[in-house]
Amino acid sequence: MARFWFLNGMCFLPTFLVIWSSSTFIVNYVIALLRGDIDVLFPYISDTGASPPESCIFGLMSTITAFAGFATMFARYKYVECINQNRGSIPILNKTAFAFAFISCLGMCFVATFQETVLRKVHDFGAFIFFISGVIYIILQTIISYKAYPYGTSKAVCYIRTIFAIVAFLAVFPTIICGFITKSTQLHWNTHDKDYTPHLVSAVCEWTVAFSFVFFFFTYIQEFKQFTLKVNTELLEST
Structure with a gap:
C-alpha cells in the first residue's frame, strides 16, 4: 500500500504548520476584506482578526498555530539533540533556541487572545516577544544547521535558511519601531492620515517577517522525514 509522503517520519508536523499558519493569515484576510473590515493593501495581520466574526476565527487558528509551532520546534530540538550530543557548542545553542521557541509561541497566544482594538498594550507585548523571539530562534537554528552539517541537511538548505533569517532580521526592526510610532488603532487608512507612512512600513515588514517564519519551517519538511x-x-511502584 502506497504511503503518503507527509507520513514519513515526523514530516506531518512542519507540513501541517506551514499549511495551517499560511491559512491563518490568508483566510482571515479574505474574510475581513469581504466584510469591509480592512483595506485591501497591507493591513496589520492583527487587523484581519480585530472584528467579529473573524476575531474568533483568528484567535482559534492562531492558538492552534502556536501549539503546532511548539510541537514542531520541540521535535526539531529532540532531533538536533539526538544527532549532535557531543558536537561542541551545538547542545547549548539547541537548548537556547528551544527556550526562545517557547517564548515565541507564548507571545503568539497573547496575540491570539487579546485583540489590538481591546487591549492594545497586552497585544503589542505579545507581538513583540513573538517576533523578537521568533527571529532569534531562526537565526540560532541557521547557525546550528551550519555547525551540524553534513548531518541532517544540505548546504543548499543552510543557504536558504540564511536568506530567510536575514530577511526576518532586517524586517523585524522597522516592524516594531514603526509600529510603536503608529499611535492609531484604526482599521481603515488614507494616505493623508498622520501615521500612514509608519503604519504602511510596519505592516509590510510585519507580513514579511511572518512569511519568513513560514518559509523557514518549510525547509524542515525534508529533514523531518528522517x-x-x-x-x-x-x-x-507505589510505596
Whole structure:
C-alpha cells in the first residue's frame, strides 16, 4: 500500500504548520476584506482578526498555530539533540533556541487572545516577544544547521535558511519601531492620515517577517522525514 509522503517520519508536523499558519493569515484576510473590515493593501495581520466574526476565527487558528509551532520546534530540538550530543557548542545553542521557541509561541497566544482594538498594550507585548523571539530562534537554528552539517541537511538548505533569517532580521526592526510610532488603532487608512507612512512600513515588514517564519519551517519538511519520536511510559511502584 502506497504511503503518503507527509507520513514519513515526523514530516506531518512542519507540513501541517506551514499549511495551517499560511491559512491563518490568508483566510482571515479574505474574510475581513469581504466584510469591509480592512483595506485591501497591507493591513496589520492583527487587523484581519480585530472584528467579529473573524476575531474568533483568528484567535482559534492562531492558538492552534502556536501549539503546532511548539510541537514542531520541540521535535526539531529532540532531533538536533539526538544527532549532535557531543558536537561542541551545538547542545547549548539547541537548548537556547528551544527556550526562545517557547517564548515565541507564548507571545503568539497573547496575540491570539487579546485583540489590538481591546487591549492594545497586552497585544503589542505579545507581538513583540513573538517576533523578537521568533527571529532569534531562526537565526540560532541557521547557525546550528551550519555547525551540524553534513548531518541532517544540505548546504543548499543552510543557504536558504540564511536568506530567510536575514530577511526576518532586517524586517523585524522597522516592524516594531514603526509600529510603536503608529499611535492609531484604526482599521481603515488614507494616505493623508498622520501615521500612514509608519503604519504602511510596519505592516509590510510585519507580513514579511511572518512569511519568513513560514518559509523557514518549510525547509524542515525534508529533514523531518528522517526521524520519529516515541513516548515511553514507565509506571512507578507505589510505596
